[in-house]
Amino acid sequence: EPEVTQTPSHQVTQMGQEVILRCVPISNHLYFYWYRQILGQKVEFLVSFYNNEISEKSEIFDDQFSVERPDGSNFTLKIRSTKLEDSAMYFCASSRSPYTEAFFGQGTRLTVV
């Protein structure tokens, strides 16, 4: 069964460093998303991506964040100059069409120290 895969599963980084979280969406899906979940809190939307551009982003997704689809399969989230409060589980998701079931990857746990 096709699934969304994310790497790494866990990343520890020092405050101020840049990290890149990687995702391989399901192959015939066209819509891609990043969400995050701070420990004990709700899952929060970060950004949606379609047709090689951002279609929507939240207030959280400021200039510190960027997304890219560098080739036909990968979808990345870059976080520049990480802060302690960026520590969270980051989920990538994909869907075939908008407003339909989005399938989530296993997540990357980012710990900023």
Next chain:
Amino acid sequence: EDKVVQSPLSLVVHEGDTVTLNCSYEVTNFRSLLWYKQEKKAPTFLFMLTSSGIEKKSGRLSSILDKKELFSILNITATQTGDSAIYLCAVFGQGAQKLVFGQGTRLTINP
């Protein structure tokens, strides 16, 4: 601001019991409501509901949507220990390619 509220936040029952989880929402131009099960990491998709009054069913799980009263319920019958998880409700609004999540219901099934 779009909002999704789930209740109860936590529920502990015995194996074999039936449970009902609630989700109410306020969203501009509702499009769909989705239920997910979150065990250790990734939310896994359960149901998507778009129309009122039509029950979606998968084994012991079922869900229904009431668009007039702005809520959905998720029922699990004959619960098993493997049903222990956090159940998440999320909605899409018109023109918004983002899911707005509730805080989840932590369900614990004791043997």
